[in-house]
Amino acid sequence: MTTLELLPAVDVRNGQAVRLVHGESGTETSYGSPLEAALAWQRAGAEWLHLVDLDAAFGTGDNRALVAEVTGAMDIKVELSGGIRDDASLAAALATGCTRVNLGTAALETPEWVAKVIAEHGDKIAVGLDVRGTTLRGRGWTRDGGDLYETLERLNREGCARYVVTDIAKDGTLQGPNLDLLRDVCAATDRPVVASGGVSSLDDLRAIAGLVPLGVEGAIVGKALYAKAFTLEEALAVVSG
Ligand SMILES: O=C(O)c1ccccc1NCC(=O)[C@H](O)[C@H](O)COP(=O)(O)O
Numbered sequence: 001m002t003t004l005e006l007l008p009a010v011d012v013r014n015g016q017a018v019r020l021v022h023g024e025s026g027t028e029t030s031y032g033s034p035l036e037a038a039l040a041w042q043r044a045g046a047e048w049l050h051l052v053d054l055d056a057a058f059g060t061g062d063n064r065a066l067v068a069e070v071t072g073a074m075d076i077k078v079e080l081s082g083g084i085r086d087d088a089s090l091a092a093a094l095a096t097g098c099t100r101v102n103l104g105t106a107a108l109e110t111p112e113w114v115a116k117v118i119a120e121h122g123d124k125i126a127v128g129l130d131v132r133g134t135t136l137r138g139r140g141w142t143r144d145g146g147d148l149y150e151t152l153e154r155l156n157r158e159g160c161a162r163y164v165v166t167d168i169a170k171d172g173t174l175q176g177p178n179l180d181l182l183r184d185v186c187a188a189t190d191r192p193v194v195a196s197g198g199v200s201s202l203d204d205l206r207a208i209a210g211l212v213p214l215g216v217e218g219a220i221v222g223k224a225l226y227a228k229a230f231t232l233e234e235a236l237a238v239v240s241g
Contacts, residue, residue, distance in 0.1 A: 004209040004239040005218035007050040007079060007194065008041040008225055008232055010034050010070065012063045014055065019223045021172040023130070023141040025058050031226050034063075038070045041225075044232035048077045048099075050196075050220045056083025057104070058140035064092055071096035079194075081128060081164075085110070090117060094124065102164050104128040105138035107155065108145030115158040123161035126194070129185065130166045141168050152188050162192050164220070170198030172223050177204055182211055192217035199224050202238045209239050 010017050017037040018028040031037060038049050051070060056062040062083060071078045080093045081102035093101045100123065107114045107127045118125050130137050131148050138145040145151075152163070165185050167178035177198045185193055192215060195208050199221045208219045219239070225232055 003241075004205070004212055004216065005048055005194075006046065006205075006232070006235055006239055007048040007218055007220045008044075008046050009050040009052065009196075009220050009222035010037045010041070011052040011054050011222065012066060012070075012082075015063060015066060017226075018054070019172050019226055020054070023166075023168055023171050025054075025060070025140065025142075027172070029226075034066060035070050035073060037226075038074060041232055042074060042076050045236050046076055046232060048079060048218070049074055050079050050081065050222075051098075053080075053082035054140070056089070057081070058142070059083070068092075068096045071098050079126065079164075086113070094121070100124045100126055100162075102126045102128045104130055105140075105145070107151065108136055108138040111154065114155075118155075118158050118160055122159075125160070126162040126164050127155055127160050128164045128166065128196075130168055131181070132168050137168060148185075149188055152185065156189050156191065160191060162194065162217070163189065164194040164196055166196040167198065171196070173198055174200035174223055174227065174229065176200050177208055177219070179207055179211065182208070182216055183214060186211065186215040190215070194218040194220060196220035200229055202230050202234060205235055205238050209241075 017031040021027040077099035080098040136145040
């Protein structure tokens with residue numbers, strides 16, 4: 001088995017680490033300090049952190065200072081997501097020293113700007129393809145934003161370096177990843193794909209790792225770690241075979 005990168009998630013709402021169900025505002029379970037959570041994943045051996053500013057994604061404020069503090073405290077690579085939609089928010093995100101940012105809504109609403117920043121920043125930019133069925137969702141996953149495969153074709157042409165693919169129906173549910181969706185996206189692009197949403201068990205990680213030859217590069221894990229379905233150490237042992 002080829003190595004699958006693991007990205008433990010810290011999603012931040014109102015200054016707290018939380019997990020949502022289907023990404024819906026109001027379904028938060030709180031897990032305390034985002035910095036403590038991130039440091040715990042780093043201590044456990046993570047090489048990546050997936051850090052999401054949910055307030056910025058929903059348009060209910062932001063946790064920019066906290067996200068910068070957490071990113072600055074990490075010795076590991078950080079992928080930043082949530083509300084990065086214009087020059088100012090992109091500059092603030094990149095100024096944290098993160099390894100890359102994840103654009104969502106902007107890829108649906110301001111495609112010219114996204115093409116420009118892809119050209120400027122290369123693989124520091126990933127695009128989050130967050131879907132219900134094959135319909136993309138933006139604005140914190142609250143609004144429809146077009147067809148997955150049409151958008152993917154456009155982003156491929158524009159040189160997008162990487163995609164983070166989330167089946168919203170699975171996100172935060174511990175119901176397992178949507179492997180068919182991951183296979184279909186891999187078939188539609190030659191860029192690496194990071195799987196997100198629904199991981200519930202070590203077997204789910206083994207199943208995602210089985211898609212590495214197709215182009216899956218990594219897996220984001222949130223709820224399963226907070227719910228202690230397995231430890232990060234166990235997960236890292238599974239994917240590093
Ligand atoms: O990433 C976003 O911008 C975002 C926006 C609105 C709601 C949720 C959002 N992200 C959620 C995540 O990235 C989760 O951390 C990730 O999918 C983990 O899911 P799970 O393992 O199912 O808890």
